[in-house]
Amino acid sequence: MTTHRTPHDAPAIEATGLTRTFRAKNATVTAVDGLDLTVRTGEMVAFLGPNGAGKSTTLRMLTTLLPPTSGAARIGGFDVAREGRRVRGVIGYVGQGNGAGHWHHGRDELVGQARAHGMTTAQARARVDELTDALELDGVLDRKVATLSGGQRRRLDVALGLMHAPDVLFLDEPSTGLDPQNRANMQEQIRRMHRDSGATVVLTTHYLEEADALAERVVVIDHGRVIADDSARALKSGLGDRVTLDVASGDAPAVAARLAALAGHAPERSRDGRTLHARVPDGRAHVARLLADLAADGIVADGVTVVAPTLDDVFLSLTGRSLRDGARAASGSSPRLEEVAA
Amino acid sequence: MTTPTIRVTARSTRHGRAGGRLPADITRVMVRELKPVLREPVSVFMAMVQPLVFLALFAPLLPDSGGGMSSLQWFVPGMVAMTALVGATITGSNLTEEITSGSHERLLVSPISRSALLIGRALKEIVPMLVQTLIIVALCAPFGFAVHPLGIVAGVVVLALFAVGVGSLSYALALAAEGQEWLFWTVQQTLLFPVLLLAGVLLPLDGAPRWLRWMSEANPLTHIVRAERALFDGRFPAVTVAWAVAAAAGVLVAGLAVGLRSMQSAGR
Numbered sequence: 001m002t003t004h005r006t007p008h009d010a011p012a013i014e015a016t017g018l019t020r021t022f023r024a025k026n027a028t029v030t031a032v033d034g035l036d037l038t039v040r041t042g043e044m045v046a047f048l049g050p051n052g053a054g055k056s057t058t059l060r061m062l063t064t065l066l067p068p069t070s071g072a073a074r075i076g077g078f079d080v081a082r083e084g085r086r087v088r089g090v091i092g093y094v095g096q097g098n099g100a101g102h103w104h105h106g107r108d109e110l111v112g113q114a115r116a117h118g119m120t121t122a123q124a125r126a127r128v129d130e131l132t133d134a135l136e137l138d139g140v141l142d143r144k145v146a147t148l149s150g151g152q153r154r155r156l157d158v159a160l161g162l163m164h165a166p167d168v169l170f171l172d173e174p175s176t177g178l179d180p181q182n183r184a185n186m187q188e189q190i191r192r193m194h195r196d197s198g199a200t201v202v203l204t205t206h207y208l209e210e211a212d213a214l215a216e217r218v219v220v221i222d223h224g225r226v227i228a229d230d231s232a233r234a235l236k237s238g239l240g241d242r243v244t245l246d247v248a249s250g251d252a253p254a255v256a257a258r259l260a261a262l263a264g265h266a267p268e269r270s271r272d273g274r275t276l277h278a279r280v281p282d283g284r285a286h287v288a289r290l291l292a293d294l295a296a297d298g299i300v301a302d303g304v305t306v307v308a309p310t311l312d313d314v315f316l317s318l319t320g321r322s323l324r325d326g327a328r329a330a331s332g333s334s335p336r337l338e339e340v341a342a
Numbered sequence: 343m344t345t346p347t348i349r350v351t352a353r354s355t356r357h358g359r360a361g362g363r364l365p366a367d368i369t370r371v372m373v374r375e376l377k378p379v380l381r382e383p384v385s386v387f388m389a390m391v392q393p394l395v396f397l398a399l400f401a402p403l404l405p406d407s408g409g410g411m412s413s414l415q416w417f418v419p420g421m422v423a424m425t426a427l428v429g430a431t432i433t434g435s436n437l438t439e440e441i442t443s444g445s446h447e448r449l450l451v452s453p454i455s456r457s458a459l460l461i462g463r464a465l466k467e468i469v470p471m472l473v474q475t476l477i478i479v480a481l482c483a484p485f486g487f488a489v490h491p492l493g494i495v496a497g498v499v500v501l502a503l504f505a506v507g508v509g510s511l512s513y514a515l516a517l518a519a520e521g522q523e524w525l526f527w528t529v530q531q532t533l534l535f536p537v538l539l540l541a542g543v544l545l546p547l548d549g550a551p552r553w554l555r556w557m558s559e560a561n562p563l564t565h566i567v568r569a570e571r572a573l574f575d576g577r578f579p580a581v582t583v584a585w586a587v588a589a590a591a592g593v594l595v596a597g598l599a600v601g602l603r604s605m606q607s608a609g610r
Contacts, residue, residue, distance in 0.1 A: 064450075095444050095448060102439065105377070116453055
């Protein structure tokens, strides 16, 4: 046993070289590959990445469900591999499944969870009342969990994770499987919980909007590695706005030259040569000037669009693949090689 | 209108005693397991369906043993043992379900010790087993089954050791099957009937060929059923009972060892 630990001075989460491999049919699959990460106390961080990127495996290691193959991680100063019990004392975990047993009543499960964390029954009951209000669990807790709707069960899952007011809360795809209305509610509840409790929150998601809306910090994970780590705004602003101009084909070379000057790279052209795209840093501010310059050259564009980048664009620019399934990833004939400004 | 806030009232108390005391953890797990049983007591009949069918349709075919003793006196203890065995072997299916749904994972991330998650579940088996035994005895008493309370108590104690051990094995199976129900049920069904038939719960193996008798003697349940028949009849033959206690204790120790190892290796 290590003595004189001062967990509360330690970062909420500290992972170095965290690695997990699985053996599958004579092949070794590396799910998490030397992941380094530090999360300060009180931060709200989203792990964003496609399915199979290693987000959940990372979470399972951080929550002591899976021992790392190599590397180390500490939660509040406690080592996940050697001090699992102490880690479990300070974290809350909302997994992808349902935390409450289907044959149980939500209230029993909530009180049991609190008791397991050393709260008295009276404290547990008071806490249940608080969470009933905050998570709209009225009329939900005294029924068999199997009879609840998906949204009700998910709110109960989150309540289970919050019962003991953990220092660090892990949420594995909290809103997956919810309809848009319930998803929006869930996000609002997570935001409020983070604001009011001051807990450190880590959530995984493959919903871009969710990462964008919730997290102060987005950690993009692909092939088990952190490939970007910044605020959503910073990640996107590095990319520039996507400026699209529709012009007469005769004007295209002149327009392309102007656009290239702004973007710092040659624009892409559509097959008919009449549509030009480029990522322009701070494009919204520059486009009026661009149009004025073109007008001075005697060129009038048929159409202009300026689209702010999304986190999907960030992911695309980092990996050449889209996070969204299907359409966009498939339609790009070749990976678009747009640089993220450094 | 005020927005409900999620305060942190629990924080100050949390660092007191978060899990870790084994007896308290075991009790907590056991109580959690019993809640659904208490809410829906009908569930104790699950393990009794087959034994009750045998009692109703098979027992009447048995010839009365000599001295005007009802054949039930011989048959009932076997059915009690069968009920205990069926109940304890199917109990892992609850865990299979909880592995699939995610609630087992939630418990693994709580401060409750891994050992308590297994022991608490296994000990819970005693409660339905007691209720089931009482139901069978109550149902058979009017039909000539002589009730010897002291013997029944002794018999139940032996069966409890056995049921907790078998229950642990059933949970180990559920953990090994990683929540795949078909795998759990295939193994459970494959093992259940040979163990039951070899123990002679339906027919005595006295006239069996030697190889079959050897297999029967190697079956812990055989020794338990033999002792249960004596005990339920109000007799306490020392050697028979000692063999049964040894067999039940052996199953208990082996079951807990395997079960605890499986549960410990579920994360760390």
